[in-house]
Every structure is written in structure tokens, then in C-alpha cells.
Amino acid sequence: MATLTTAAATAQEPRTRDTAIEAANRTLISDAFARWGAGEFDIFSLLSDDVDWHITGYDPAVATTYRSREALLTATSFPLRARLAGPLKPNVRRIWADGDDVLVYWDGSAPLRDGSEYRNTYLWIMTVRGGRVVAVTAFLDNSVFKAALNKPAP
Numbered sequence: 001m002a003t004l005t006t007a008a009a010t011a012q013e014p015r016t017r018d019t020a021i022e023a024a025n026r027t028l029i030s031d032a033f034a035r036w037g038a039g040e041f042d043i044f045s046l047l048s049d050d051v052d053w054h055i056t057g058y059d060p061a062v063a064t065t066y067r068s069r070e071a072l073l074t075a076t077s078f079p080l081r082a083r084l085a086g087p088l089k090p091n092v093r094r095i096w097a098d099g100d101d102v103l104v105y106w107d108g109s110a111p112l113r114d115g116s117e118y119r120n121t122y123l124w125i126m127t128v129r130g131g132r133v134v135a136v137t138a139f140l141d142n143s144v145f146k147a148a149l150n151k152p153a154p
Helices: 005-010 019-036 068-082 144-149
Strands: 047-054 089-098 101-111 117-129 132-139
Touching: 019 089, 019 101, 019 117, 047 068, 068 144, 117 144
Parallel strands: 047 132
Antiparallel strands: 089 101, 101 117, 117 132
């Protein structure tokens, strides 16, 4: 059986000595996702008004950068929510913190109004300053997201 080298093993295990900023940022985001999953919180309320939100990929219909909370919500969140028959439920797989950046690896699922299911896997790299998310790089399956947005809106 192959064993991991010390460097590889260390990279896969959480660090035991986060800085105070990392610990605070990790707690902020972890608590926000837990409250979102319980239906008690809108994760997008953590965003600064002038957030830079970049969706990665090569499909220009989905992959772009939004320069404000309002632009992001108008172009992505509100249209997706209109097609969902219930709330998007996050299932966090793992959270890491590195300085101001918090990485959240999570799955999201919700029923769609047409009876099908929306399921996507995300990795959000969230930059936190002063308790607000000021930048996000979002990795997701663009084709799944686009397919949901292409469904008829009510």
C-alpha cells in the first residue's frame, strides 16, 4: 500500500494553529452555512455591496464577474430561486481558512418547479474582511447551473 509523503499528508490535514483572523473567518462562514442550511439565514447577506464575484469557466452565459451584490443577485440568485420549488440546501463537505480567504467545498440541492432536482457541487473561495465577504471565486458545474436557469420561470 502506498503511503503519503509527509508534505502530502500535511497538506490534506487541517492545520492546528490557525491565526486569530483565520479562526474568526472560518467560524463566520461555517456558522453562516449552518444557519443557511437550517433556513435561518441568507448567505448572500454576508456580501459587501461592492463584492467582486467571479464564476469560473468558459461559457459566457454563466462564467463572468459581477462587481456588486445587486448585480450578482439579479443575474444569478433571483433567477435560480424563481425556478426552485424549495430552498437550496447546502451540504458542506469541508471548510479551510488561509488568511482572509475561506474555502468552502459544498453540495447544493433543491427541487425544481418542473419536478426535477437541481444538484451542483461548489467550491467558493471567499475573501473576508471586517466580517463581510468582499470577493468570491466560485467553481461549479456551469452546465448544470445553466440548465436550471434555462427552465421556464413561473
